Amino acid sequence: MxxxxxxxxxxxxxxxxxxxxxxxxxxxxxxxxxxxxxxxxxxxxxxLVPAITEAMHRAVDEMGRAETFRGYGPEQGYEFLRKCIVEKDYRPLGVELSPDEVFVSDGAKSDCGNIGDIFAADNIVAVCDPVYTVYVDTNVMAGRAGEYVDGRWTKLLYMPCTEDNHFTPMPPMERADLIYLCFPNNPTGATATREQLRIWVQYALKNESVILYDAAYKSYISQEDIPRSIYEIEGAKECAIEFCSFSKTAGFTGTRCAYTVVPKALRRGEAQLNALWNRRQTTKFNGVPYVVQRGAEAAYSExxxxxxxxxxxxxxxxxxxxxxxxxxxxxxxxxxxxxxxxxxxxxxxxxxxxxxxxxxxxxxxxxxxxxxxxxxxxxxxxxxxxxxxxxxxxxxxxxxxxxxx
Amino acid sequence: MxxxxxxxxxxxxxxxxxxxxxxxxxxxxxxxxxxxxxxxxxxxxxxLVPAITEAMHRAVDEMGRAETFRGYGPEQGYEFLRKCIVEKDYRPLGVELSPDEVFVSDGAKSDCGNIGDIFAADNIVAVCDPVYTVYVDTNVMAGRAGEYVDGRWTKLLYMPCTEDNHFTPMPPMERADLIYLCFPNNPTGATATREQLRIWVQYALKNESVILYDAAYKSYISQEDIPRSIYEIEGAKECAIEFCSFSKTAGFTGTRCAYTVVPKALRRGEAQLNALWNRRQTTKFNGVPYVVQRGAEAAYSExxxxxxxxxxxxxxxxxxxxxxxxxxxxxxxxxxxxxxxxxxxxxxxxxxxxxxxxxxxxxxxxxxxxxxxxxxxxxxxxxxxxxxxxxxxxxxxxxxxxxxx
Structure with a gap:
């Protein structure tokens, strides 16, 4: 059976x-x-703002004409959008990425869930408490969470976020292999300072862990000194994957576009995680609609x-x-x-x-x-x-x- | 590490x-x-045909106005599209489904790959040979394929499709738990007759296997007596999941919309597979763009x-x-x-x-x-x-x- x-x-x-x-x-x-x-x-x-709907209308027209019609696009996203992300989201932060370190997808929720595919089932997972439930539930599905006893999963490492630590936890004493961090945080609204993220990056480099950094709310940061990306921290490219989304930045919750950064410098054992994620996405995903990618691109126009x-x-x-x-x-x-x-x-x-x-x-x-x-x-x-x-x-x-x- | x-x-x-x-x-x-x-x-x-681009233009306009804007849609797809599928794809075949047995997604490739999430790693997998490589590669990733030796995976059950069997295999002598079938077939273009599918359904019912039936090319069937859906065969709702796509039917390879049918009658042990897939999709997926779903709906207009x-x-x-x-x-x-x-x-x-x-x-x-x-x-x-x-x-x-x- x-x-x-x-x-x-x-x-x-x-x-x-x-x-x-x-x-x-x-x-x-x-x-x-x-x-x-x-x-x-x-x-x-x-x-959706006019710049975006206008771009989407143009793209729909392109799809309706034989000369400009587009079939399968690259699974990782069109170069025009990956370049925008590299040049307009990261370069202003002093972070240099190459377009093939950026993977365009249909949502940060999908990527936060699917990223588990490239990791073994016996990694130790650390999550903030409270937490966006997708991190927990997808690890339950993958067999990394153990059993549910008294409102907690036996194998997860919970990092309480309380008034005492201003809702931004320090690394645990124990070793964690996969660490989910989300700043600005859902649900607490807390952020992490540069110094706090530095401590996390050092922990991850020392333990050879991977930080899964959810930056879906980065556009809402108003204070100048708060990092928008974990890659603003030295060494983060060797230990972090970053999830970003157009959902909250550009009103795309019903339009569906996001991106995930997997730096080429991020290796564990013999494996380059960028190559693993590329293999996962090319095998199990067929890219984001052309019309949607043109809409996302328009979010970067003046x-x-x-x-x-x-x-x-x-x-x-x-x-x-x-x-x-x-x-x-x-x-x-x-x-x-x-x-x-x-x-x-x-x-x-x-x-x-x-x-x-x-x-x-x-x-x-x-x-x-x-x-x-x-x-x-x-x-x-x-x-x-x-x-x-x-x-x-x-x-x-x-x-x-x-x-x- | x-x-x-x-x-x-x-x-x-x-x-x-x-x-x-x-x-x-x-x-x-x-x-x-x-x-x-x-x-x-x-x-x-x-x-894309005019009926579809017109519907997409209208939907883009809706997204640009506060009164008609849509945020998160149902992860399983909008009711308007699920109903169309039930009424216009299945009812004419004599197949009655309820809309919540249909899951709209971004692609049959995604679904054929992701469906593995709901099954254990030690199921025996049977594939046609030759085969659409996604079935094989996603099972390799999930640990179901064993080792690659002389061009074959040691744990997969290969079903040769040759001139002798007109490229449509009979069930194997051994027990297979998960069976990938694709008709009309990619790459051979072969189809299965009603009688051939009946033998497959009987095999799956007897062995309590699950048939993963890829019907992405069903719109190309020209001969009246060839089944368009495996659910035309009695008993198939108790043993088959069916993958369909707008990619080849409506030119959506760059527009991205598909659907997967998981009948509620399909149970293995205590589990209803519809509920498992629903949990998988609501946890790891956030639905298809509204604009795209309106385009797909227009494929069903006169x-x-x-x-x-x-x-x-x-x-x-x-x-x-x-x-x-x-x-x-x-x-x-x-x-x-x-x-x-x-x-x-x-x-x-x-x-x-x-x-x-x-x-x-x-x-x-x-x-x-x-x-x-x-x-x-x-x-x-x-x-x-x-x-x-x-x-x-x-x-x-x-x-x-x-x-x-």
Whole structure:
């Protein structure tokens, strides 16, 4: 009989956002008159900017004419886009990459998950706690997480991110082989300083570990001294893979384009990881739609950059409204300065699912309970800055009013 | 130290189409005056039809307006497209599926590769020989293929497809757990009859195996009695997963959309494979671009269907020209009737790489050597019908002239 991958059966049933959706629709069904405001899921709401839609229209026209039609593109992405990324995302940071160190894909979620293909099943994996659940679940599937006991996976190394360490952990005492870091962080909104990343790179070089660095929110960094890329740190090309995405940078959550950097200098044993990932992608992937890659390219034009700066400013104004509003109402809040996420401490130390329910029922605002991101998320809720500006302001007022009751 | 997946190091260096590209560019560099005609890679050349580009333009406009903008879509694809597939691809065949048995994705290559995630590493895998290399290489990566010895993987079960069995194998005597079948076949162009598929379904039900059925070329079937889907066979929903694609049906090789059917009736042990694949896709994938899904939907409109029938007729006329031309020149040819591939026997039983080189140098036509698809492909070359009609006719004339020398 065909044997299934038994690791799948270990995964707990309810995905965080599915459980939120369930509670929200149950409440809505009982109270159809209530107007809910959703600051839960981290999904953008502003439309694609004109520079991008114009480029996509041009590309659709090209696809409709025999002379300019494109069939299979390079699995790794078109040179025009890989060059843009190298020249306009990395060169300004003082980071030199070659285009064939950049792999264009359909999403950072796909890449963060699929990257596991090139690693053995017996590596020790370290994750932040709280954490973006994809890092954990994909390692469960690959057999690297062990068993789920009391809300924790027995083989994972959890790195608590708490107020004490400003939500940015130091390397563990133990050896970890694969380390997932995400800065600016989802869900806490924390960032890592140059010095903190330097300590991580030194740890990874010493232990010959690989850092899987998720920089999907780098466009939201507003403070000058915060690194946008782990490659700003010396030695990182020998120990880090970096995941970036157009989802939050250019509003591409429904348009799907991302990229992953695997430097050629990154070797483990005899293997060059760039060659392994190239083999994985050419065998199991067929590239991103031409029309989408032309849209992504337009994000780097002068017009595109200007228009996208306005979109990010719009969201970051929401972040400020949430942060300042909740602080004025007496909550302790983190994030929202270099990230579109606000991580708010629940007053009186209540449970995050209880507080989620309270805000849903009393303020009609949907948030995300911190416990959904891991044990150390308990006692917090996450709010996102991706909503409509008016609705965000109203949500904050409703929460303030509820807290003052 | 981080341990890599050692299986990657077992993969032979040169991917078939990379080796072809190398030989072609070496020849072109030496003979820059020669005009090559490429009938090698199976990539479409006709532009997207108007019904599709119009739908994509409308969708791009929607993405540019706040009121109609779409962020994350369902990982499994939008309901509008899943419904189209169920109602317009399957219902006319007498096959009833529910939309949540259909998973829209970025490509059949991705799905054929990623499907391995849900199966254990110790399943016995059977593949046709010759075969689309992705089935083999992805199983090598997953550790199911064993070692590469004398051009064969020690743990794979090869099913030779030869003139004797009309390139459609019977089930093996041994037990196989995962069986890759592709009809209409790439590379041989062979199809399976209803009776042949019935024997396969019975074998899979008896052995509790899973058939991975690649139907990417189903739109090219011209004979009425050839099944378009394995689900036309009773019992197939209990033992088969089917991969389909818009690549060859609607010219989407550069636009990227496909779908995979995992029936809910398909269970192994306690597990429902639909639930496993759903978990895999929701964890490691974020859906297909909205604009692309609207384009795929338009392939099912009356206008879209009519326009696409013309495109397929164009390619199938090329297939006829190749088939009849080579036969007239004395070659034994297969395929090209229900498939866009022609599988031609090399006169005098020469090596397929030698004959590839001969056609490249003497006729300036690029083909694909059969040996690149597996040991039983030796002695054949593959030609594709996806070229320009005039160029295809000229290529056939050149080959005829060369053979008559």
């Amino acid at each position: 065909t044997k299934i991958n038994e690791n799948f059966l270990k995964l707990p049933g309810n995905y965080l956002f599915a459980e939120i959706a369930r509670r929200v629709s149950a409440y809505s069904a009982e109270h159809p008159d209530k107007k809910l405001i959703r600051l839960g899921i981290g999904d953008v709401t502003r439309p 017009e595109g950059k200007r228009q996208l700066r306005e979109v990010i400013a719009y969201y970051m104004n929401n972040a400020r409204v949430i942060r300042e509003g909740l602080a004025a109402a007496g909550l302790t809040v983190y994030g929202g300065v270099n990230a579109p996420y606000i991580w708010a401490k629940i007053p009186g130390g209540g449970s995050s699912w209880d507080f989620f329910d309270l805000l849903l029922k009393e303020a009609n605002v949907v948030t995300t309970p911190g416990a959904g991101f891991g044990p150390s998320g308990e006692g917090y809720i996450r709010l996102t800055a991706f909503g409509d500006a008016m609705a965000t302001r109203e949500a904050v007022e409703r929460i303030e009013a509820f807290l003052k009751k | 981080t341990k890599i997946n050692e299986n990657f190091l077992k993969l032979p260096g040169n991917y078939l189409f990379a080796e072809i590209a190398r030989r072609v560019s070496a020849y072109s560099a030496e003979h820059p005056d020669k005009k090559l005609i490429r009938l090698g890679i199976g990539d479409v050349t006709r532009p 206008e879209g269907k009519r326009q696409l029938r013309e495109v397929i007729a164009y390619y199938m006329n090329n297939a006829r020209v190749i088939r009849e031309g080579l036969a007239a020149a004395g070659l034994t040819v297969y395929g090209g009737v229900n498939a866009p591939y022609i599988w031609a026997k090399i006169p005098g039983g020469g090596s397929s790489w030698d004959f590839f080189d001969l056609l490249l140098k003497e006729a300036n036509v690029v083909t694909t050597p059969g040996a690149g698809f597996g040991p039983s492909g030796e002695g054949y070359i593959r030609l594709t019908a996806f070229g320009d009609a005039m160029a295809t006719r000229e290529a056939v004339e050149r080959i005829e002239a060369f053979l008559k020398k």
